[in-house]
Amino acid sequence: MSKYQTPYRYDFVGSFLRPQEVKQAKADYSEGKITKEECDAVVDKAVTEVVAKQKELGFHIITDGEFRRTYWHLDFMWGFEGVEHKNTGNGVKFNDELAVLDDTYLVGKIKAKPHPFVEYFKFLKQFEDENTVAKYTIPAPAQTFQQMIVPANYETTRKYYSTNEELIHDIGVAYQDVIKQFYDAGCRNLQLDDCTWGAIVGDAAEQRYKELNIDLEDVKKELLAVNNLALEGKPDDMVITSHICRGNYHSTFFTSGPYDSVADYVFAKENVDALLLEYDDERSGGFEPLAKVSQDKKVVLGLITTKSPALEDKEEVIARIYEAAKYIPLDRLCLSPQCGFASCEIGNKITEEQQWAKLKLVKEIAREVWGE
Secondary structure, rough: OOOOOOOOOOOOOOOOOOOEEEEEHHHHHOOOOOOOHHHHHHHHHHHHHHHHHHHHOOOOOOOOOOOOOOOOOOHHHHHEEEEEOOOOEEEOOOOOEEEEEEEEEEEEEEOOOOHHHHHHHHHHHOOOOEEEEEEEEEEEEHHHHHHHHHHHHHOHHOOOOOHHHHHHHHHHHHHHHHHHHHHHOOOOOOEEEEHHHOOOOOOHHHHHHHHHOOOHHHHHHHHHHHHHHOOOOOOOOOOEEEOOOOOOOOOOHHHHOOOOOOHHHHHHHHHOOEEEEEEEHHHHHOOOOHHHHOOEEEEEEEEEOOOOOOOOOHHHHHHHHHHHHHOOOOHHHEEEEEOOOEEEEOOOOOOOOHHHHHHHHHHHHHHHHHHH
């Protein structure tokens, strides 16, 4: 059994660029050209190869690259009872382009059932060894909550839930069930990916919610409530972390703004073991909010960008790590890219070789700073 757990000094968020054969197999399956078994065989092979690459680079945390999903968040939601989806060509407007996403909405009360992602994890777990441990990534409960109360879904959701409190309760309980499913399958490292905090920082978010006549402080309380409800009863020997960013689609972003306005909630009070934070450019603000991180949490600094191929200057990154250490002790810090390389199947504007070069840089810097 591996002695390692997340987060490690040199780490990464989770997703990798999908090989062309995976994209082709999924397209062929959706068009009825191949069977599900044939499609799965292609993906199984690609996952096996990407895990081997992670091990080759000397990383102690392994993921399946999120190869089995199209979107970082929506596919997971489809694994609950009461959730339906449809491809209508709609999406979410990012900085430079429209992120085309399946409409995902309620058709009943949200309940847990045997989740397909747990089976995906079981395939990944077989590759664990004394030097590596498997991490699985799923969207945070807050992400599912927000998905169901966006303006396009609000009326539909109100058919099944008259209040946000009722919705929060059912999402939290459903997540508790799925977390137990992961635990029973042998998962000891789970990551909750959460764009909801990143979506409410900055002046633009404040203006957006003001126009909707919604108090942002109430939103923050709801996001914290649903995330912490899901974590109630978490096994002591299971590490659950949260990755927070401001959107990552085809190298574009969704929002900008520092963490200052949400730090009192997510940094101070969310009951996760560590936070993986986007800090790869000026959109993320300064490190001052790290002073609000509760003493029981570690922080993974996302100082290396997955949005562009250019390699960061090593000395500049090291200087930023020590700058962050003014607000949180160095021994509670780790290093990673700011987000995945392919949060959605489309992936970022970067090649596989450039992707691996980024990870090599993360490891090189971390070893120089922490000697591990």
